[in-house]
Ligand SMILES: Nc1ncnc2c1ncn2[C@@H]1O[C@H](COP(=O)(O)OP(=O)(O)OP(=O)(O)O)[C@@H](O)[C@H]1O
């Protein structure tokens with residue numbers, strides 16, 4: 001194994017560790033919000049510092065690889081994808097932390113029926129599954145598996161779209177519930193954004209594996225030669 | 226846009242032998258005008274042999290033999306009626322080790338012109354200044370033109386050799402590892418020079434420095450054991466090569 005290969009292996013291990021930590025954060029955020037569990041929320045907020053520190057470490061690792069090893073071809077694509085994945089993973093961590101903040105701020109129960117109608121639990125589950133698929137693909141060097149997340153992301157977008165009417169109705173029905181409604185709505189938005197970031201991660205991983213850019217594909221059609 | 230560039234050098238099914246040993250296998254390659262083409266590949270894969278086919282330098286090696294054709298601007302350069310001196314004027318070459326003559330800087334630059342019989346002092350002066358400027362050496366030597374070229378540093382000597390090559394106004398410049406013996410600053414100067422020269426010349430460069438190929442060339446050809454494995458835009462070769470052997474070579478993973 002060349003020195004660069006060793007370096008890239010360490011980098012991959014760091015990214016994997018961060019992915020797993022953020023998956024846990026997402027799982028806890030789901031539980032904390034659905035059960036309005038303050039203690040769990042505090043735990044997430046505490047752990048967020050570790051996620052941020054990991055992001056900085058990975059940034060530094062990538063920087064070193066670029067500066068010292070001048071990676072090319074698949075090594076270059078790998079390092080670029082780790083760098084980009086890193087910032088997306090960090091953002092997912094941010095959103096989990098944001099949801100935990102809501103739990104603390106709301107400081108009380110939330111209308112269970114509204115949560116159910118808005119399909120929030122389902123959203124959390126989809127997002128969790130998406131991130132899990134990405135992690136498995138990452139661990140097993142799989143470029144096909146992560147394509148699953150694109151369909152899942154569309155489901156999240158649909159649930160998110162449908163939620164605005166529900167939230168509007170919730171407020172109109174009972175203005176007392178406005179605060180709850182806002183927090184619910186904001187949380188839905190966050191989970192939807194989490195889906196977008198997981199999608200980015202999947203794209204970056206496929207870019208590395210296949211040397212293919214999926215992003216903006218509609219705008220820039222690939223020539224068929 | 227790129228594709229509309231004119232083909233300057235073209236080889237058709239070129240094979241090369243030293244005695245019984247075949248060192249190049251049926252190579253078809255097109256090199257474009259005003260472009261830099263880099264040859265990369267492990268030691269002994271045939272890069273220099275291929276490069277020397279373009280100015281018939283291999284002709285001096287007794288046991289050398291070739292099959293196939295080399296065309297420059299559509300003309301077969303191995304045809305009987307082609308005069309080697311004319312070819313050499315058209316195709317200049319820069320070597321790995323700078324090889325100035327033990328003469329003054331001035332005489333080194335005009336060496337080829339003297340051989341051609343040019344004596345017009347004003348014209349010679351003009352050419353010396355112009356080519357030394359092109360070679361990014363003028364500012365460093367303009368007050369020492371009469372001094373011996375051997376007193377220059379390695380990097381300066383190499384730029385002098387480039388000026389000497391340019392003085393006979395070739396249209397093609399072949400370079401065989403032109404910066405491999407130079408420090409990073411001289412290397413950067415040579416690379417910048419190559420980049421600027423391509424506006425007027427067709428340049429082919431052999432290099433062992435992968436990143437140099439990346440920095441200076443438009444197209445890269447990867448050779449392995451006498452075969453042309455992959456030839457593509459340099460950025461494609463260095464980001465997503467198509468052949469696994471290319472990938473393994475440029476990333477330093479073998480086997
Ligand atoms: N004058 C010669 N006589 C016999 N064999 C030769 C001669 N020159 C080169 N060869 C052989 O031809 C093959 C290709 O050599 P060539 O010098 O073209 O390789 P190269 O790619 O330029 O290598 P390097 O990167 O080390 O300069 C090698 O196997 C070499 O041993």
Ligand SMILES: [Mg+2]
Pocket residue numbers: 272273274401431
């Ligand atoms: Mg050589």
